[in-house]
Amino acid sequence: MTAATPKQGDTWRVLGVTLAIQAMVSMAVLTIPAIAPAFAERLHVPVSLLGVFVVLVYSGAILASLMSGQLVRRFGAIRLSQAGLLFCATGLLLTMAPSVWAVAPGAFLIGLGYGPITPASSHLLAISTPAHRAGLVFSIKQTGVPVGGMLAGAIAPPLALQAGPLAAVAVVLAACLICVLLGQPLHATHDTDRVPGTPMRIGGLLRPLRLVLAHAALRRLATTSFVFSGVQLCLAAYLVTYLHTELAFDLISAGIALSMAQVGGVIGRIMWGYVADRFLGATRTLITLSLLMAGGSIATGLLGEQASFVWVMALAVAFGAAATGWNGVYLAAVARLAPEGMAGTATGGALSVTFFGVLLVPAAFGLVSDAAGSLGAGYVLLALPALLCAVVLLRALKLGGER
Structure with a gap:
């Protein structure tokens, strides 16, 4: 049976x-x-x-x-x-x-x-x-x-x-x-589709990545996630240091700002998933998020010591909602575009690109900030790759009729 x-x-x-x-x-x-x-x-x-x-x-x-x-x-x-x-x-x-x-x-x-x-x-x-x-x-x-x-x-x-x-x-x-x-x-009840005799091949390690790279829409999404994940980690990894060392926030207040960014991420992930399903579709939603990430990066980088606690907390929530809120829309799009029965494989390949963004973008952010002498400058410049993502996705939407 x-x-x-x-x-x-x-x-x-x-x-x-x-x-x-x-x-x-x-x-x-x-x-x-x-x-x-x-x-x-x-x-x-x-x-x-x-x-x-x-x-x-x-x-x-x-x-x-x-x-x-x-x-x-x-x-x-x-x-x-x-x-x-x-x-x-x-x-x-x-x-x-x-x-x-x-x-x-x-x-x-x-x-x-x-x-x-x-x-x-x-x-x-x-x-x-x-x-x-x-x-x-x-x-x-x-x-x-x-x-x-x-x-x-x-x-x-x-x-x-x-x-x-x-x-x-x-x-x-x-x-x-x-x-x-x-x-x-x-x-x-939910592992019944497994195939226990499936061989484990070293060559199969690159299969998920090859699947993503061979599919134009998946390749575009994965490349976008490289930037998005980097923006997300730059917000999480550097915000406390930036607020404490450059804007004279005490550590407790800076830590609260980081927590508020995480709260924004929770709200954003649910909200953007609903927006993508009911109104904009995945590609338009990701374009919107690209623009919001760019705006959040610039606004964060231009904060001054006179910025009020309330404004910084509100900005942290808004920036977090965009920079941490994109994942569900992205993963749903990857699963939808994957060949039938290969959602897990396609997601694995796409995430390998995403994780490279986690490794490389924050490191580049640190180097650029050191060269500029300010984490604020790093945040402002972080808007550039986010804007580029918006341009790439908008072009794909116009040329390919993507949802």
Whole structure:
């Protein structure tokens, strides 16, 4: 007897589980950065090594996202998501060792756990979600990323101050393990499309990327995401430093601004998914977001010491809604354009490009800001690639009639 394939109609149950998993792996990635000073002090290393930690995490994420198509097909999307949580938990366990040489492979393992989660959930949601609801559903699921960031920021620092950094890491590790159990009931009903005998080939690592590069619309979306992800990370990684060192905000106020940007991201991901589904379509929505990112970058870079706290918080929410709100619309578009049954593969290939943006754009932002002598100048110049994305997408809309 052949197992049934998951059908549309189970959208909200799948969404709830994938949202929780996304939030947990995001929290796993962001917990160490959230307690970086205390964590670095424990290891007797400079806080600047946080950059190496982030590079190792996203290097693992790139590799895992490229493998995700084969892994989803062989093991099923739910089982792969559970494995991702276990990799994150193992990586966090290694970071608890009193040696930087254990933290390094721990960071890479966290990335290996983080990388396949979005392709796996895209595979599940592409099957279970009606097309007219895809943008909203994918956007809600992607709120797991800023939700995970908010949880890391709200839970990890107080725990680190009260009980030490190891306590904060241990709590997140335990949450990942609990989330593994949360996904188990869906395995029997939503991993029935797996093909257990699917061979795992090294050459298959490039298949997702080749799929994306061979498809003009997917290639354009992936290239756009390279810039968008870079803008998102520049906002998250540099905002506190910028407000504190150049605008004389105290650290608590600067931290609140970063939290407000994450709140904006949660609101934006849901709002833009609804707008794409009901009004503008994916391409027009992404053009709008490109322009808003450019405007947010310029407005942030032109802030002066006289800027009021209320204005900075409002700007942080608006900038966050654009710079962190694009993911669901993007992923729904990738899943829609992918060949039938290959949403996970296409998402993995597209995300490998996205993660390269995470690695390269913030580094370039730092170099440009150093050369200009101001993070404000870096934010202003960050508007240029965002505007270029708007031009490219607008041209595609006019020439190709894309939705």
